[in-house]
Amino acid sequence: MTNELIFFLGFLLFIILMLAIDLGLFNKKDHEVSFKEASIMSTVWVLFALGFYVLLRFWGDKLHDIQDFAHLQEVTQKHLHNIKLIPSDFVASIEIYKKNLALEYVTGYVVEYALSVDNIFVMVLIFTSFGVPSKFYHRVLVWGIIGAILLRFLFIFLGASLISRFEWILYVFGVFLVYTGIMMFINRNEEEEIDPKNHKVVRFASRYFSVYPEFVGNHFFLKENGKKFVTPLFLVLLVIEFTDLIFAVDSIPAIFAVTKDPYIVFFSNIFAILGLRSMFFLLVNVIHKFHYLKVGLSFLLVFIGAKMLGHHWLEAWGFTTAHSLYIIIGILAVSVIASLMFPKKVEGE
Template sequence: MSNELLFFGGFLLFIVLMLAIDLGLFSKSDKPVSLTQAAIMSAVWVTFALAFYVVLRIWGHELHDVHDFGRLAEITKKHLHNIRLIPDDFAASLAIYKNNLALEYLTGYVVEYALSVDNIFVMVLVFSSFGVPAKYYHKVLVWGIIGAIVLRFLFIFLGAALIAQFGWILYIFGFFLVYTGINMFMHRSEEEEIDPQNHTVVKFASKYFSVYPNFVGGQFFHREAGKKYITPLFLVLLVIEFTDLIFAVDSIPAIFAVTKDPYIVFFSNIFAILGLRSMFFLLVNIIHKFHYLKTGLSFLLVFIGAKMLLHHWLDEWGFTTSHSLIVIVSILAISVIASLVFPRKAKVE
């Protein structure tokens, strides 16, 4: 078995183990997640994500079995890493490669984590619109994240295959992100609404399944008089999955603007998704205070899309992954600080 499979397999095993522990410790209790628990969970996942950055800095070459200069040059070209290798110094070139690989992962993680905040706005709206009791939020989010991991895996490696086969698809991704960013900016002040009865997912599920009219504890399915029903809680799970699918259309191309290595895209995506659940419980009651965040995210998408469209020129100008990370963090920091310094005025009834 190659080091590549061992590296990726080890990562998947770790994720499965952590999700199993999460489900075993928290989902059976059906109690609301406290602010303290959310803070601890968030700290744990951020620590894991940063620890993985260190892993890539030290052992990143094992991901693609890079043990000689020829293999290093091949992988660098294949994944379009914006680095300059030193032909006469394999050790120095390898250090440059591992540093860039880790930085691409960290930048992708920050981008995905930031875009996940917009997802939280919608999740809060979904839970409130469907009247889900707070004690069931965690269960829905955990199972939603498991589904999201599978979908992201398929999306990411399909996207990587398309990029490898059709390089011009990067420009389509770029135009799409610029359009999405501009559209988000134009509608940044609009209040989103969800009609549970007329939601696309609800209509589809109701057409093919029997839906029980009420919540049945924390159950997704219910049997009564010999007939099996899906519960409203399962409908909420389907809506959450559908929502993540829509957000993935934005976020995955955004990370491909940072790195073309599908493994790095997957690693950064998954760590951000796993941290999304705990971040939800941290921000659920204060998310409305960050009213400039949508503006910041719109600028972020436009920047990433423009970077994808202009990557050849930016590479020639010496625009590196480090510069991207600085711009991304600056946009996010400015939007958060502006939200706190210039709070939204209360609406006059």
């Protein structure tokens, strides 16, 4: 087995174990997740993500089993890492590589985590529109994450394969992200609505499944009088999965602007997705207060898209992964601070 495969399988085993513990031990009884519980869950996932940063910072060279300078140079060129190696000093070059790899991971994590906030707006809308009892939110989100991990795996490694063969795809991603950011800014004040009966996913599912007319506890499926049904809760799960698929179209190209190493893209993406569930419960009641966040995310996408389009010039000017991280954190900080300093006026006040 290669080191890459060992890293990957070990990571998947960890994720499966954590989700199994979550579903089996901490979620035996459906309940409404409290702010305190969500805070603890969020802290744990962030600590895990930071722990993985430490792992890459000190042992990142083990991922691709780099043994000599020639192999290090090959890996660096293959994944387009924006670093300057020292041919006469392999040890120093490895340190530069590990530091950059860990920085790419944490930058990708911050980007994905930030873009996930926009996903929370839509999730709240979905649960509200379908009338899902709040005690079932946790169950739907956990199973939704499992589906999201599978979808992201396919998207990321397919995208990495395409980029390695056709580097010009980076420019396509760049144009798409700039366009998406501009459209997000233009439509930032539009109120989103979801019609449960006429949603495209619901209409599609209704063609192939018998849908039970009401929620049946936390069940996704039901058998009655020998006939199998899917419950409305299963339809909500499908809508959540479809929504994540749409968001993945934005977020995955965005992380490829930070790093071209598919393993780093996958690790940062999945840690952010796992933290999304707890962040949902943390922000569900206060998300409306961050009304400038959409503006910040639109600028974030435009910046990442522009960076993708001009990466050759930026590298020549000495623009590094660290500079990207500073700008990304700055954009997010300004949007959050502006939201708190200038609260949205409520109609009638």
